[in-house]
Amino acid sequence: MINNPAGPTLLGFDVILVGTLLAGIAALAAMMAVYAAVTVRDPMAKRVKSLAARREDLKAGLMGTINVRRSIRRKTDVTNKIRDILGSLKMLQDSQLATIEQKLTQAGIRRKELAYIVVAARPVLMITFGLLAATMIYWTDMYPGWGSIRRFNTFAAILIFGYKGPDIWLKNVIGKRTTAIRKGLPDALDLLVICAEAGLTVDAAFGRVSKELGRAYPELADEFALTSIELSFLSERKQAFDNLAYRVDLEAVKGVTTTMVQTERYGTPLASALRVLSAEFRNQRMMRAEEKAARLPAIMTVPLILFILPVLFIVILGPAACAISDTFLNRKS
Secondary structure: OOOOOOOOEEOOEEHHHHHHHHHHHHHHHHHHHHHHHHOOOOOOHHHHHHHHHHHHHHHHHHHOOOOOHHHOOOOOHHHHHHHHHHHHOOOOOHHHHHHHHHHHHHOOOOOOOHHHHHHHHHHHHHHHHHHHHHHHHHHOOOOOOOOHHHHHHHHHHHHHHHHHHHHHHHHHHHHHHHHHHHHHHHHHHHHHHHHHHOOOOHHHHHHHHHHHOOOOOHHHHHHHHHHHHHHHHOOOHHHHHHHHHHHOOOHHHHHHHHHHHHHHHHOOOHHHHHHHHHHHHHHHHHHHHHHHHHHHHHHHHHHHHHHHHHHHHHHHHHHHHHHHHHHHHHHHO
């Protein structure tokens, strides 16, 4: 006598158990979504503090209490120790530090002394991941079926990933921030055109646009607010636009800063130049959207085959398969 299973099965899995697990996952996802919606924070809170600190720094620099502000970095005990260790190991290069400082700035991180931590994180992560990989692959022999070539390739890949980990993280943060700035740039230029036609000065226009875009595009509002502050306090207005191009890894922003510098130098109408740039950036955004839409059918083919069609087959044929399985089991019993 063969005992009947506790519930219907499909492909060897208990349908009730699988449904319960999926329902639990769905409920957990719903709770996380509600929690994320309830605990939304103001994206401009930290940025306002950093901008206020930058304003005070510029004021102090102009009054003479801080000399050569660019060459002085805020140092803590931890960064001092890390800098001394890296210097003793001959791991510090001026060009390397300048590149990392620019990447940190493009990622929205204003503290340039963190460049020493990024440099130190490379060998530290490489050694840490290397020890873990050597322990798992060679010493504990967790993968006895692997050959020597596969073990060496895996170990080398983990070492490379550990060394490149900080750079990969920085690149990812910069990419996300650049994408957010690119999305809001046409709207910001339209607002700049309106402010210029209304008779506002350039620094007042940048400040007004940063306030209007604070909720929709906080990254772009942050950069515009900082540019407005620098335009008000720096002795050379061109330096403020150069700093904006330095902080944002985007060719469109460099084009805007070049246009601003030329209008300041030659006295050309600012509103007309910004209107042309805004139309050009909107056309580029439309072309990128059309390009993504054209690639969508080819991109959706693999997810459709792997995820959507099997679910449809299970939903359509599942009840019939369960009924047939129960019928055969009842006959055998």
